[in-house]
Amino acid sequence: MADTYHRPVALDRHPVVEQKYIVPTxxxxxxxxxxxxxxxxxxxxxxxxxxxxxxxxxxxxxxxxxxxxxxxxxxxxxxxxxxxxxxxxxxxxxxxxxxxxxxxxxxxxxxxxxxxxxxxxxxxxxxxxxxxxxxxxxxxxxxxxxxxxxxxxxxxxxxxxxxxxxxxxxxxxxxxxxxxxxxxxxxxxxxxxxxxxxxxFHGLLSADDLATCLAGYDEARFPVKSDWPYTRFFLPAAYSTGFRLVDQAAALWDAFEDAHDDAGFSYDLEIPMQYFARSVEIALGESAEQDDYGFRITPSTWELAIKESNFVAAQEELRMVISDDLAAQA
Incomplete structure (x- = not known):
């Protein structure tokens, strides 16, 4: 990380790391x-x-x-x-x-x-x-x-x-x-x-839905009332040169869509909030050590984050639940 950007508290105390935060959907x-x-x-x-x-x-x-x-x-x-x-x-x-x-x-x-x-x-x-x-x-x-x-x-x-x-x-x-x-x-x-x-209550249904959620990371601040939005906290140098998570919405949607299609699911993509949030947390954590001026999260980083979030396995479970529900209603 660029030496001129020092976080106000330790990274492991951040709500995103502790999974004690909420962004709107x-x-x-x-x-x-x-x-x-x-x-x-x-x-x-x-x-x-x-x-x-x-x-x-x-x-x-x-x-x-x-x-x-x-x-x-x-x-x-x-x-x-x-x-x-x-x-x-x-x-x-x-x-x-x-x-x-x-x-x-x-x-x-x-x-x-x-x-x-x-x-x-x-x-x-x-x-x-x-x-x-x-x-x-x-x-x-x-x-x-x-x-x-x-x-x-x-x-x-x-x-x-x-x-x-x-x-x-x-x-x-x-x-x-x-x-x-x-x-x-x-x-x-x-x-x-x-x-x-x-x-x-729906999951995330489009890149626009993801943009709404990602904007929350760009706007929520820690410490509260400080000038440290979540995105800046993890990527202070990149943030200073214009990086914002909201601009990653299309790339992240494409990565979820690729994982969904590669797994052979026939129903439309709907991303449960838990796996979206976990993917963002993984990507931010992995990127924090690479932060520098001009740094950007790559499609491969999103791909790996989605894989590590266990999104596909969760979708497989969901497919079985949906099938059971349809059978019960028949």
């Missing part, structure tokens, strides 16, 4: 706008679905962060749905109590846990100045009918106190099958509260 932006609409209309619930590794959980983290900027005092919560052989209301309400930050999440009887949960939410919402709050349920395809009923009890009790609970079920496409099954079995109390709206 078109699907994340769509999720954010949809959630804001649900809040505006006070719609009680909706589904956000996609296949694994497409960035749903990543998107939820980003949307929660931006919503906190829009509504600084609003109550915005999340919990991960757990897969267990038998469902326990005791464990379920402990999980929700942990989500609302209650110190006694594991203590007391089930009725006491229910009461503490409702009281804690009412307390938080009262402080917020709003009459609503948002709850994200991640991996929601794991929820059973009985858990929806327990969640409905919470929803209805809060409704009686004038509080609107807006629930976002985030999970895999099985959520749509569950919604159809609930309709057929006349479980309308579940559909009407938690499954009114639907949003499919």
């Amino acid at each position: 078109p699907s994340i932006e769509e999720m954010y706008l949809r959630v804001k609409k649900l809040v505006r209309l006070r719609t009680p619930g909706g589904i956000v679905f996609a296949h694994p590794r497409f960035g749903k959980t990543y998107g939820v983290r980003y949307v929660m962060r931006v919503l906190h900027e829009d509504y600084p005092k609003a109550v915005i919560l999340s919990f991960g749905c757990q897969k267990k052989k038998s469902k326990s209301d005791d464990a379920f309400f402990s999980l929700l109590l942990e989500a609302v930050g209650h110190p006694g999440a594991l203590m007391g009887s089930i009725p006491k846990k229910r009461t503490r949960l409702n009281e804690r939410i009412m307390e938080l919402v009262s402080r917020s100045g709003y009459n609503w709050f948002i709850m994200f349920a991640d991996e929601a395809q794991r929820l059973d009918v009985i858990e929806y009923e327990w969640l409905r009890d919470v929803h209805d009790e809060l409704e009686r106190h004038g509080i609107r609970m807006i629930t976002l079920l985030v999970g895999q496409p099985q959520l749509l099958n569950q919604k159809s099954a609930f309709r057929l079995s006349r479980e309308t109390q579940i559909v009407s509260r938690f499954m009114i709206d639907e949003l499919q």
Whole structure:
């Protein structure tokens, strides 16, 4: 690296190296706008679905962060749905109590846990100045009918106190099958509260989508409020002579397309966020030691980064999942 450019902190402390960062994608932006609409209309619930590794959980983290900027005092919560052989209301309400930050999440009887949960939410919402709050349920395809009923009890009790609970079920496409099954079995109390709206969360579908994400690396800064965008942090000399990741969008899309075609996949290319981000992280890490004035990332570097991200292996798994889904729907 050029001697005249010294990073303000060690490279291994950067969020990209630690994988503790978020850049926006078109699907994340769509999720954010949809959630804001649900809040505006006070719609009680909706589904956000996609296949694994497409960035749903990543998107939820980003949307929660931006919503906190829009509504600084609003109550915005999340919990991960757990897969267990038998469902326990005791464990379920402990999980929700942990989500609302209650110190006694594991203590007391089930009725006491229910009461503490409702009281804690009412307390938080009262402080917020709003009459609503948002709850994200991640991996929601794991929820059973009985858990929806327990969640409905919470929803209805809060409704009686004038509080609107807006629930976002985030999970895999099985959520749509569950919604159809609930309709057929006349479980309308579940559909009407938690499954009114639907949003499919997509991967990256074009070079323009990649450009949106790559621009995030050119704009996000570390340390925060410094003059060190992520791209400059890894490639300070190249950055000083005009290098920007956003200009690599076409080359990176071509590299993903070549990997997709070489593997013989017949369906259209859709890049899961995890493998896009991992490819960028690998390319930046590999290029940091080569940085100099006029340095540019080569197509071969992108090709190697995509290979090391295990993108093709993930696509093979996805192909099997899609085939299983189609067979189940036939």
